[in-house]
Every structure is written in C-alpha cells, then in structure tokens.
Amino acid sequence: MIDLVWFQLLSAVLFVIGLYGVMARRSAVLIVMSIELMLNAVNINLIAAASHMEGTGRFSNFDGQLIAIFIITVAAAEVGLALAIILRIFRNRSTINVDEINLMKW
Amino acid sequence: MAWFVFISLAVLTIGGALGVVVTRNVVHAALALLVSLIAVAGVYLVLFAEFLALVQVLIYGGAIIIVLLFAIMLTRGSDYPRITDNKQWPLAALAALAFLGVLAPSFIINSVEGTQAQNASFTGIGESLFTTWAVPFEIASLVLLVALIGAIIIARSDDEEEEG
Numbered sequence: 001m002i003d004l005v006w007f008q009l010l011s012a013v014l015f016v017i018g019l020y021g022v023m024a025r026r027s028a029v030l031i032v033m034s035i036e037l038m039l040n041a042v043n044i045n046l047i048a049a050a051s052h053m054e055g056t057g058r059f060s061n062f063d064g065q066l067i068a069i070f071i072i073t074v075a076a077a078e079v080g081l082a083l084a085i086i087l088r089i090f091r092n093r094s095t096i097n098v099d100e101i102n103l104m105k106w
Numbered sequence: 107m108a109w110f111v112f113i114s115l116a117v118l119t120i121g122g123a124l125g126v127v128v129t130r131n132v133v134h135a136a137l138a139l140l141v142s143l144i145a146v147a148g149v150y151l152v153l154f155a156e157f158l159a160l161v162q163v164l165i166y167g168g169a170i171i172i173v174l175l176f177a178i179m180l181t182r183g184s185d186y187p188r189i190t191d192n193k194q195w196p197l198a199a200l201a202a203l204a205f206l207g208v209l210a211p212s213f214i215i216n217s218v219e220g221t222q223a224q225n226a227s228f229t230g231i232g233e234s235l236f237t238t239w240a241v242p243f244e245i246a247s248l249v250l251l252v253a254l255i256g257a258i259i260i261a262r263s264d265d266e267e268e269e270g
Contacts, residue, residue: 001222002112007153008213010116014123014142016206021127023198024191029132029177033139036170037123040146043158051153054224062226065158066239072165073246077253079170083177084257090181091263099192 007048015041028089028096032082039075043068112152118145132178140171154225 014037021034050064090096093103122142126135147162192198235243 002108002152003217005213005217006112007149008217009210010119010149012206012209012213013120014146016202016209017120017123017127019205020198020202023201024127024195026192027132029174029181030126030135032177033126033135033174036139036166037126037142040143040166043162044146044149047150047153047155047158051155051224051226052221053218054221054226062231062234063238065155065226065231066234068158069161069235070239070242070246072161073250076165076169077250079173080257081253081260083173084261086177087180087261096181 004048004052007044007052011041011044011048014038014044026097026099028082028086028098028101031098032079032086036075036079039071043071046071108152112149115145115148115152118142119149133175136171136174136178139174140167143167143171157226157228157231 018034018037018041021037022031025031025034046064046068050062050068053064054062086096089101093101095101119142122138122140122145125138126142129135129138143166144163147159147167150156150159150162
C-alpha cells in the first residue's frame with residue numbers, strides 16, 4: 001500500500017507550484033487560482049495524515065478531515081470575496097494586474 | 107493497482123497545477139485548475155475519504171471554478187492576451203524550488219510510522235462535526251455569511267451606492 005510520505009510529497013510539490021504561481025503571476029485571478037492550489041495541497045496533507053493516523057492513538061475521529069472541511073469553507077468564502085474585490089478594482093482602474101495596482105504602495 | 111491509480115492521479119494533479127501557473131491563456135488556466143482539483147478529489151478517494159471527495163467535486167469543481175470563470179469573464183480587458191508573468195519569475199521559480207528543497211527532505215526525514223489508510227464513516231464525521239467541532243462549525247457558517255454580505259457590498263456599483 002502507499003505510504004503516508006508519498007502523499008506528503010505530492011502535497012509539497014502542489015504547494016510549491018501554487019507558491020510559484022502567487023509570486024510569478026500578474027493577473028489577480030491567476031493569483032487566486034494559485035492560492036486555491038496551495039489550499040488543496042494543505043488539504044491533501046491533512047486528509048492523508050487523518051487516514052493514516054487513525055487508530056494510532058495520536059488523533060481521533062479523523063480530525064484532519066474535519067479541519068479540511070473548514071479549510072474548504074474558508075476557501076469558498078475567500079474566492080467570493082476575492083471576486084468582489086477584483087471586480088471593484090477592475091471597475092475603478094480597468095486593470096487587474098497586481099503590479100499596476102500600486103495605490104497603497106509607499 | 108493502488109499505486110497505478112495514485113501515480114496517474116498525482117500526474118494529473120501536478121500537470122494541472124503546472125498548467126495553471128504556466129499557460130498564457132487565463133481560461134485555459136481555469137480549466138487546468140479544474141483538472142487538478144478533480145484529480146485531488148481522486149486522491150481523497152485513494153485515501154478512503156469519500157465525503158471529502160464528494161465535497162471537493164461539489165465545492166471546487168462546481169462552485170469555485172464557476173466563480174473564477176465569472177471573474178475572468180467580467181474582467182476581460184484588453185490585457186489578457188499579453189504576457190501574464192512578472193519580470194521576477196526566475197527568482198520566484200528559484201525561491202519555490204528552494205522551498206521544495208526544504209519541504210520534501212523534511213517530510214522524508216521526519217516520516218512518521220502510520221497505519222494503513224483507513225476508511226472514515228460518514229456517521230463518524232457527522233457525529234464529530236456536531237459534537238467536538240460544533241463551535242467551529244457555527245463560526246464557519248458565520249464567516250460565510252459575513253464574507254458574502256461583504257462581497258455584495260464591495261461589488262455593488264456606484265449608482266446603487268448613491269441611491270442607498
């Protein structure tokens with residue numbers, strides 16, 4: 001069977017790809033997508049740990065899965081708010097490139 | 107068999123994720139994200155987390171991708187065909203790879219002795235959600251309510267603000 005470490009490595013790679021996307025992309029929509037990738041990497045990690053640790057006495061009742069449910073909830077709220085903010089910025093400045101939105105840059 | 111499924115799902119997940127961060131077309135990026143998220147739901151199935159796989163397909167595959175496609179559609183400016191990467195992308199790639207170089211060895215070195223992947227029953231999750239995690243559950247619903255009201259207020263057009 002597949003060991004826990006392989007799921008952790010998959011989640012690490014996914015997280016790093018999301019991190020690169022956040023740092024390298026210019027469009028705010030693409031940055032939001034990259035954040036989703038990072039949240040998914042964290043979820044894989046939590047759920048893999050939850051399934052592999054059940055019965056070892058360190059965690060109980062698949063707590064990791066429940067935390068993952070809350071992460072998905074917060075991700076849904078985050079995407080809704082991000083869409084609102086992106087629309088607002090687009091209406092005011094007619095761009096969503098993050099390096100052109102420098103109004104609050106000191 | 108489990109390995110075959112896991113490796114194909116991992117390839118789909120990472121391939122979709124790379125598509126999100128590499129492609130020049132924003133709509134293609136959204137579709138690549140959809141592939142990646144559905145493959146992640148498959149990974150949850152390999153981990154016997156059926157409920158999470160269901161939630162993943164419903165929330166991510168259904169709701170979040172649609173919201174992102176709406177965001178792309180409503181902000182379609184003249185700037186989309188342009189290059190969508192920063193000038194500092196090589197530095198970003200270097201930093202990301204360095205982070206992977208820290209993360210992956212730390213996972214391998216600190217590998218914990220786990221049991222085989224086990225099935226979580228729907229009833230167990232529900233019971234836990236409404237007993238141990240009841241307060242966070244209520245707070246999560248409040249967070250969703252506040253976030254959506256805030257989103258409506260932020261996204262309102264200027265005309266409506268003058269009337270109100």
